[in-house]
Every structure is written in C-alpha cells, then in structure tokens.
Amino acid sequence: QIGAVPLGRATGFGSEDVRRGFGGGSPLGDEEACQVAFLEEEEFDVSEMCIHQVIETIEYVLGTVSHTASYLRLWALSLAHQQLSVVFFSMTILSGMAAPFPLNMILIYFWFGVWFAITVGILLGMDVLECFLHVLRLHWVEFQSKFFRADGYAFEPYCHKALLEKSGED
Numbered sequence: 001q002i003g004a005v006p007l008g009r010a011t012g013f014g015s016e017d018v019r020r021g022f023g024g025g026s027p028l029g030d031e032e033a034c035q036v037a038f039l040e041e042e043e044f045d046v047s048e049m050c051i052h053q054v055i056e057t058i059e060y061v062l063g064t065v066s067h068t069a070s071y072l073r074l075w076a077l078s079l080a081h082q083q084l085s086v087v088f089f090s091m092t093i094l095s096g097m098a099a100p101f102p103l104n105m106i107l108i109y110f111w112f113g114v115w116f117a118i119t120v121g122i123l124l125g126m127d128v129l130e131c132f133l134h135v136l137r138l139h140w141v142e143f144q145s146k147f148f149r150a151d152g153y154a155f156e157p158y159c160h161k162a163l164l165e166k167s168g169e170d
Contacts, residue, residue: 077126
C-alpha cells in the first residue's frame, strides 16, 4: 500500500481532486470557496505531487520504525524489572531459606524485610517510571505524529484582558 500511494495519487488524481481535497464531499464554506477559486487558477503538477507523496511515505515508514523502537524500550524495561525481581528474591529470601532449621526462620524474617524494602524502593519505582514513559510515549510520539500538522493557525493564549478590550470596541 505504501509504495502504491505516490503512483496512485500522481496518476489517478487530477486538479479537480485537488480542489475537492482528495475525497471531499463536504459542503464548502466561504473561506473554502475562496481557496477553491484560488486553486482553480493553479496548474496541477504531477511531479510535485509525486515528490510530496514520496516524502510523506518516508515520514510514515520512519514513524512506524520509531514507534516500534519505542515499544522495544518499554519491553526492555519490563525485562529488566523481571530480572531484578529474580535477583532480589534469590539474594534475600532464598539465601535465608538455605540456612539450617532454627536459623532459617530468623533469617527469612530479616531477609523478608530487606526484600520488601528493595521491592518497594526499586521495583515499584521502576513500575511507576514505566507507566509514566508509556503514557508520555503514547501522547507525544504516537498521537502527535498521527494527527498533528503544523500548518494551522498560530497559538493565541486565552486572555481575559484582550476579550474585554475587544468587547469594549464593539
């Protein structure tokens, strides 16, 4: 599908499709009608469309590889979590279980406290970090690359003063 997109767009669409917005069908407002009038004066260039589609295809493939690498980082963090839990258990509670009978009850009691402190301090800290990184990755990597295009209106922060001044002029 990816390889066919530049070819299909270059050969299958004409200037009429550009005016409609590639699959348009929604009614145009006043601003869009003015833009359509402006587009009618421009000539459709197949080579420009091919270049644009090749660039978008490259961006899509790079984004897919980036998303996969991001998931692999989370997977590596969960593997590290599992290995650390095995090491902490074997170094604390299992070493207490290896002692002879009367001593092993005291050592298990002591090593359980150490194991619990390590688990809460390190492993649960890693879990919180893993959840935070996953949410951050979903919001900023996948969501922004899927929907965000930097071709809109400039950001204007909300300001009560500007609204009051604007309503005072009316």
